Amino acid sequence: MSSDAITIFDTTLRDGEQSPGCSMTTDEKLEVAKALVELGVDVIEAGFPIASPGDFEAVKRIAQEFGSRTTICGLARSKIDDIQRAGEALKHAEKARMHVFLATSSIHREHKLKMSKDQIVQTAVEMVKRAHDLIPNIEFSPEDAARTELDFLCEVVEKAIDAGATTINIPDTVGYATPDQFFNVIRHLKQNVPNIGKAVLSTHCHNDLGLAVANSLAGVEAGARQIECTINGLGERAGNAALEEIVMALRTRGDHYKVHTNINTPKLFPTSRLISRITGMQVQRNKAIVGQNAFAHEAGIHQHGMLQNRSTYEIMRPEDVGYVGTNLVLGKHSGRHAFRDRVKHLGFELTDELFQKIFDEFIALADKKKDVFDSDIVALIENHTGESTDEWQLLNFHTLAGTNVLPTATVEMKRNGSDEVIREASTGDGPIDAIFCALERVVQVSATLRDYHVKSVSSGKDAQGEVSVEISIDDHNYHGKGLSTDVVAASAQAYLKALNRALADRKANAK
Numbered sequence: 001m002s003s004d005a006i007t008i009f010d011t012t013l014r015d016g017e018q019s020p021g022c023s024m025t026t027d028e029k030l031e032v033a034k035a036l037v038e039l040g041v042d043v044i045e046a047g048f049p050i051a052s053p054g055d056f057e058a059v060k061r062i063a064q065e066f067g068s069r070t071t072i073c074g075l076a077r078s079k080i081d082d083i084q085r086a087g088e089a090l091k092h093a094e095k096a097r098m099h100v101f102l103a104t105s106s107i108h109r110e111h112k113l114k115m116s117k118d119q120i121v122q123t124a125v126e127m128v129k130r131a132h133d134l135i136p137n138i139e140f141s142p143e144d145a146a147r148t149e150l151d152f153l154c155e156v157v158e159k160a161i162d163a164g165a166t167t168i169n170i171p172d173t174v175g176y177a178t179p180d181q182f183f184n185v186i187r188h189l190k191q192n193v194p195n196i197g198k199a200v201l202s203t204h205c206h207n208d209l210g211l212a213v214a215n216s217l218a219g220v221e222a223g224a225r226q227i228e229c230t231i232n233g234l235g236e237r238a239g240n241a242a243l244e245e246i247v248m249a250l251r252t253r254g255d256h257y258k259v260h261t262n263i264n265t266p267k268l269f270p271t272s273r274l275i276s277r278i279t280g281m282q283v284q285r286n287k288a289i290v291g292q293n294a295f296a297h298e299a300g301i302h303q304h305g306m307l308q309n310r311s312t313y314e315i316m317r318p319e320d321v322g323y324v325g326t327n328l329v330l331g332k333h334s335g336r337h338a339f340r341d342r343v344k345h346l347g348f349e350l351t352d353e354l355f356q357k358i359f360d361e362f363i364a365l366a367d368k369k370k371d372v373f374d375s376d377i378v379a380l381i382e383n384h385t386g387e388s389t390d391e392w393q394l395l396n397f398h399t400l401a402g403t404n405v406l407p408t409a410t411v412e413m414k415r416n417g418s419d420e421v422i423r424e425a426s427t428g429d430g431p432i433d434a435i436f437c438a439l440e441r442v443v444q445v446s447a448t449l450r451d452y453h454v455k456s457v458s459s460g461k462d463a464q465g466e467v468s469v470e471i472s473i474d475d476h477n478y479h480g481k482g483l484s485t486d487v488v489a490a491s492a493q494a495y496l497k498a499l500n501r502a503l504a505d506r507k508a509n510a511k
């Protein structure tokens with residue numbers, strides 16, 4: 001029996017990027033867009049072009065590079081300037097969509113917009129038409145739809161479809177809906193809007209009560225055929241519906257939902273890790289589908305059952321979501337060939353140059369550390385992504401610390417595109433503080449450290465440490481990660497990554 005396809009609309013780059021501390025550089029956004037295309041999402045909401053020059057540039061470049069493979073969407077308020085700017089950014093995409101929104105709930109009408117119902121309908125119609133003149137594929141969202149009077153919601157939706165909208169998105173903007181109620185909203189629209197057959201109904205649920213995924217799935221049961229969601233459930237406040245949970249629920253319980261998606265599920269885990277690395281937002285260990293513990297069985301009785309038959313305690317296979325465990329795979333004597341196979345198996349395609357670099361690092365790591373795990377290899381590779389565009393590179397450092405000495409650090413650095421080596425030194429409260437100060441001196445930016453933590457990538461006393469930092473400069477937060485068996489080196493890399501990110505952001509928005 002053929003089942004309906006659900007359109008997966010990913011808004012990691014728009015709603016997700018809007019969450020505090022999750023901002024990405026343009027190059028990082030392109031990297032995410034590439035991963036989303038490979039994951040198989042149907043629509044990528046690439047940003048909100050009028051929000052900043054950086055946002056505009058990112059949407060434009062994503063439209064140019066990926067707009068022939070996946071539909072690229074840009075967001076616009078119901079304002080002429082917004083729509084023109086979005087149209088400008090999207091015009092290079094073969095498959096472009098504009099997402100126009102206007103709040104419809106009484107609380108937003110009265111307190112935010114100060115507009116009557118008639119004015120809302122009129123504005124929505126006019127703006128959908130304007131947008132439609134620029135881009136044929138229009139999605140309209142009545143913001144705060146889940147709290148809008150049903151009769152009025154039907155009226156707005158009907159008029160927006162008449163004006164040219166082919167997707168109607170129903171956002172639960174504040175995360176207030178319950179599954180039953182959300183089901184009823186979608187069903188009510190299906191049954192009472194006369195032209196509803198001309199548009200696809202979509203869900204956009206926030207997770208303030210932890211119900212985003214449940215509400216989205218209730219929407220599907222009521223007839224919605226597009227779900228808006230984000231990788232790792234990123235998004236404003238408590239976030240959006242998690243893409244990986246939606247996709248695996250629809251797949252694992254296909255018997256119940258009787259729909260399917262086009263997602264290449266073994267890419268879920270790698271994509272989740274990529275987003276976590278780029279945004280600095282850690283995935284909680286027990287997170288469904290992509291948490292580190294999602295496929296771990298500790299209890300003896302479960303392990304016993306698993307050995308007899310995996311299905312006793314396992315409803316999904318780890319390989320179906322691309323889960324990478326801490327399997328011992330390679331040691332010092334594993335050759336190039338074995339390493340290349342492993343890298344491929346882990347889902348990476350590396351250029352020859354990068355492969356050589358990673359292989360050298362792997363040999364160096366295997367020298368320091370007896371066992372090299374899959375998670376170590378993934379961390380080594382991920383540690384290199386995006387570095388070619390970093391403005392500053394750390395070549396060497398030296399620290400001195402101990403009891404009764406003043407901690408000092410010296411760094412040798414190089415600017416992208418220049419061969420001149422710049423040296424600086426600084427003292428500090430400890431070796432890490434000293435090195436942070438020395439880095440700031442070279443880069444000539446001063447930042448406040450807001451968050452710092454270290455975690456081990458695999459197990460053992462010789463494990464690689466991954467350091468994450470969050471810094472703040474002029475009220476903007478930037479994060480960075482670093483990886484090494486030496487915690488001072490990992491800290492320096494992480495801090496420099498965050499500084500590089502701040503510099504890139506400045507550049508993108510200076511235009």
Ligand SMILES: [Zn+2]
Binds near residue numbers: 015173204206235
């Ligand atoms: Zn949202």
